Amino acid sequence: xxxxxxxxxxxxxxxxxxxxxxxxxxxxxxxxxxxxxxxxxxxxxxxxxxxxxxxxxxxxxxxxxxxxxxxxxxxxxxxxxxxxxxxxxxxxxxxxxxxxxxxxxxxxxxxxxxxxxxxxxxxxxxxxxxxxxxxxxxxxxxxxxxxxxxxxxxxxxxxxxxxxxxxxxxxxxxxxxxxxxxxxxxxxxxxxxxxxxxxxxxxxxxxxxxxxxxxxxxxxxxxxxxxxxxxxxxxxxxxxxxxxxxxxxxxxxxxxxxxxxxxxxxxxxxxxxxxxxxxxxxxxxxxxxxxxxxxxxxxxxxxxxxxxxxxxxxxxxxxxxxxxxxxxxxxxxxxxxxxxxxxxxxxxxxxxxxxxxxxxxxxxxxxxxxxxxxxxxxxxxxxxxxxxxxxxxxxxxxxxxxxxxxxxxxxxxxxxxxxxxxxxxxxxxxxxxxxxxxxxxxxxxxxxxxxxxxxxxxxxxxxxxxxxxxxxxxxxxxxxxxxxxxxxxxxxxxxxxxxxxxxxxxxxxxxxxxxxxxxxxxxxxxxxxxxxxxxxxxxxxxxxxxxxxxxxxxxxxxxxxxx
Numbered sequence: 001x002x003x004x005x006x007x008x009x010x011x012x013x014x015x016x017x018x019x020x021x022x023x024x025x026x027x028x029x030x031x032x033x034x035x036x037x038x039x040x041x042x043x044x045x046x047x048x049x050x051x052x053x054x055x056x057x058x059x060x061x062x063x064x065x066x067x068x069x070x071x072x073x074x075x076x077x078x079x080x081x082x083x084x085x086x087x088x089x090x091x092x093x094x095x096x097x098x099x100x101x102x103x104x105x106x107x108x109x110x111x112x113x114x115x116x117x118x119x120x121x122x123x124x125x126x127x128x129x130x131x132x133x134x135x136x137x138x139x140x141x142x143x144x145x146x147x148x149x150x151x152x153x154x155x156x157x158x159x160x161x162x163x164x165x166x167x168x169x170x171x172x173x174x175x176x177x178x179x180x181x182x183x184x185x186x187x188x189x190x191x192x193x194x195x196x197x198x199x200x201x202x203x204x205x206x207x208x209x210x211x212x213x214x215x216x217x218x219x220x221x222x223x224x225x226x227x228x229x230x231x232x233x234x235x236x237x238x239x240x241x242x243x244x245x246x247x248x249x250x251x252x253x254x255x256x257x258x259x260x261x262x263x264x265x266x267x268x269x270x271x272x273x274x275x276x277x278x279x280x281x282x283x284x285x286x287x288x289x290x291x292x293x294x295x296x297x298x299x300x301x302x303x304x305x306x307x308x309x310x311x312x313x314x315x316x317x318x319x320x321x322x323x324x325x326x327x328x329x330x331x332x333x334x335x336x337x338x339x340x341x342x343x344x345x346x347x348x349x350x351x352x353x354x355x356x357x358x359x360x361x362x363x364x365x366x367x368x369x370x371x372x373x374x375x376x377x378x379x380x381x382x383x384x385x386x387x388x389x390x391x392x393x394x395x396x397x398x399x400x401x402x403x404x405x406x407x408x409x410x411x412x413x414x415x416x417x418x419x420x421x422x423x424x425x426x427x428x429x430x431x432x433x434x435x436x437x438x439x440x441x442x443x444x445x446x447x448x449x450x451x452x453x454x455x456x457x458x459x460x461x462x463x464x465x466x467x468x469x470x471x472x473x474x475x476x477x478x479x480x481x482x483x484x485x486x487x488x489x490x491x492x493x494x495x496x497x498x499x500x501x502x503x504x505x506x507x508x509x510x511x512x513x514x515x516x517x518x519x520x521x522x523x524x525x526x527x528x529x530x531x532x533x534x535x536x537x538x539x540x541x542x543x544x545x546x547x548x549x550x551x552x553x554x555x556x557x558x559x560x561x562x563x
Contacts, residue, residue, distance in 0.1 A: 018052060068489075068494075072088055073090065079135065086101070086128045088134055099117075110123075136488075192209055194277060194326075199272045211500050229276075230267065247266065265277075281353065294335055294339060295308055298335055301503075303536070312414070313340055317443065320425055320445070322420075322447070326451070332502065347389075348388070350363075362384070366392070373399075375398040400417075440518060448505050451501070451502055453551060455549070456496055456497055463485045470553065504538070505535065505538045537560075
């Protein structure tokens with residue numbers, strides 16, 4: 001099989017890489033270690049490794065940009081088989097079939113392709129992660145075209161499950177237990193914050209929330225199997241498996257990689273059965289990260305950091321952080337506490353649950369079953385001689401009233417509340433029945449934040465956004481913008497984004513702002529006054545990231561509103 005013209009030209013344009021020597025190939029395969037894993041230790045750079053391996057096998061190594069530009073042919077190699085065998089069939093511009101594999105020594109795969117494919121094809125190499133990224137970019141369209149959600153069959157599931165020793169799991173290796181275990185393991189491996197198992201007429205859809213965005217990762221065919229998976233989760237979370245008409249909440253623990261992980265489970269009835277959402281709480285991993293957690297490491301710009309630190313150093317009053325679920329509110333409060341905790345003050349937190357462990361801080365978990373609510377716990381904390389208090393979330397008027405009174409009586413209170421922006425917070429508290437005068441007297445400042453996905457550093461490249469998109473986004477003059485976007489690679493699993501950064505708008509309450517709030521001034525007047533004092537909105541903060549090439553216009557529109 002000859003390499004396609006495009007690949008041949010690519011090889012001629014660059015110096016040929018040095019192939020792996022026979023000794024290196026022999027040594028990499030020795031000791032029972034897989035050959036590709038051994039080569040990865042010899043040559044950590046995937047692109048260089050595949051180029052050298054290709055030179056050793058007389059095969060071209062296709063680069064990431066070329067792989068992403070070509071169109072997969074899932075009629076030649078089905079999506080599920082491509083995913084399982086780490087290969088993909090692509091169509092060149094001239095119609096040539098190009099099969100890209102990660103392991104040129106997989107004789108079973110190569111023999112099978114030669115026997116099954118009725119047309120000739122060229123063979124090329126690419127790193128397994130790069131192939132997975134290519135497949136991930138096309139998974140949704142494959143699922144939609146198929147009209148059903150097929151199960152991902154992973155030949156290595158048995159090995160993966162051995163590393164996830166779930167409590168209360170019997171030795172029975174049934175398909176249901178295997179599917180649940182491999183789903184949990186895979187979610188931890190990919191860094192998912194939530195696992196969604198959704199029942200549909202064809203069976204079960206599995207999705208992970210990674211970097212704040214849901215992505216479909218697989219599923220299971222058959223309504224009976226979907227029902228058994230949900231029942232399995234109920235057993236693990238000690239819920240009523242016979243009750244299918246009302247929502248249920250629970251939790252369970254797992255052991256993975258020598259550490260304990262908590263999973264919070266929410267079961268919700270639907271028209272097709274029941275859906276389950278699992279929140280992943282890897283406390284030990286998060287606590288380890290807390291040692292280096294600062295406002296700067298979270299990505300806040302210099303102006304926001306300075307205001308946050310000043311508000312967190314006040315002798316008394318309240319600092320509110322607001323935003324939707326999963327926007328990093330609690331993490332911001334922890335970073336603020338960590339930076340300002342000198343050890344000379346008594347710091348007490350009440351949370352549901354305690355997500356991080358802070359040295360020198362008394363942390364109290366809410367336990368509704370035992371009668372320890374936020375309101376009751378907060379009353380007890382006030383008798384514990386605290387200087388600083390962190391309330392994980394204000395959910396009701398009673399908790400809000402106690403927090404305000406604590407801020408008015410000489411304590412510095414950190415807390416969160418769900419609202420869309422800093423100006424909506426005032427209305428939320430008034431809706432809870434809080435006296436406006438007490439509220440504005442207690443409040444030092446309000447922070448609204450979001451988490452914005454950042455372009456993948458490995459595949460980010462200059463782009464020219466569509467003129468209509470720029471106009472619809474109301475960006476104005478973009479002559480100084482450095483537009484960039486990720487093309488998708490193995491490093492970012494084909495998404496084009498890698499990691500997130502916190503952005504915020506901060507409203508500091510001074511006498512004029514307080515007077516406007518008490519006089520029920522229109523929001524427009526309040527915003528104009530705040531702007532004269534240097535207030536910058538969330539959209540303006542994200543627009544700065546777009547201008548610098550750190551994120552995309554699409555991400556700007558995803559996380560912020562116009563106006």
